[in-house]
Amino acid sequence: MKVSYYPGCSLESSARDYQESIDGVCKRLGIELVELEDWNCCGATAAHSLNHRASIELPARNLVIAEKAGNDLVAPCPMCFNRLKAAEKALLREPGRYRYAIEGNTRTWDLADFMARPEVLDVMASKVTNPLEGVRAVCYYGCMSSRPPEITDAKDCENPMSMDLIVRRLGGVAIDWSYKTDCCGASHVVDRPDMVFKMVGRLYERALEVGANCIVVSCQMCQANLDVYQDKIAAELGMAVDLPIVYFTELMGLAMKEPGVATWLARHFVDPVRLFEEQDLLAKRGV
DSSP: OEEEEOOOSGGGTTTHHHHHHHHHHHHHHTOEEEEOTTOOOOOTTTHHHHOHHHHHHHHHHHHHHHHHHTSOEEESSHHHHHHHHHHHHHHHHSTTSSSOOOOOOSOEEEHHHHHTSHHHHHHHHHHOSSOOTTOEEEEEOTTTSSOSHHHHOOSSTTSOOHHHHHHHHTTOEEOOOSOTTOOOOTTHHHHOHHHHHHHHHHHHHHHHHTTOSEEEESOHHHHHHHHTTHHHHHHHHTOOOOOOEEEHHHHHHHHTTOTTHHHHHHTOSSOHHHHHHHTTSSGGGTO
């Protein structure tokens, strides 16, 4: 299976663990990711608040490249996905207004939704040799991959299920909770850390209340806010947290015994290795 691939900026820098896990599990699943030739930044997170035309034309250029390639387009970053979809809608709704034009004959996918299609889930399940017994996860989607539905085309924007389905196929428990699409505050952690800490602290509280031992994400901004600042947030709010924040692709690699998984997990601030060793999923099984 061949698809065009838009990595976005952070997967080549701060989110290298996400990128490497995507590469590893896609090879296992027989998915060939063809990186868009000469792709450019999609404009997230600031372009839409500064210049409307730029916010459409930056991602639109990537859509033109993808359409010429002739394959569906996959974006692992929910912010990138959202901007690509916003540009797609604008170009098709108002042809001639922008410098780029598309026919609309290729589909843009959020990576988690792409991986949660039944045919991919079946292949995934057949590759599991290290079922994730003992993993009790809440799946945190954030606010960009499914909303607003008129942009994302999400069927259930308030209760997305892609990562839940994946965790269950990997042998883990995906716990239902009501905060899977709450905002983490995103880049406001720079200018309003007080606000972000309260928002993220509430996510920790609710995850612990339902008995989760980790939080699964698909967004590198969400991952950073929940992982990098966890000790500081817990201290400021007087909480005991210790919740690893892992990408769903890292769990896929763990369940399929992908050799690089220990390296990906070692880059996290809140150590997930200890959790998986305690559950006999990592060192003791030779992953």
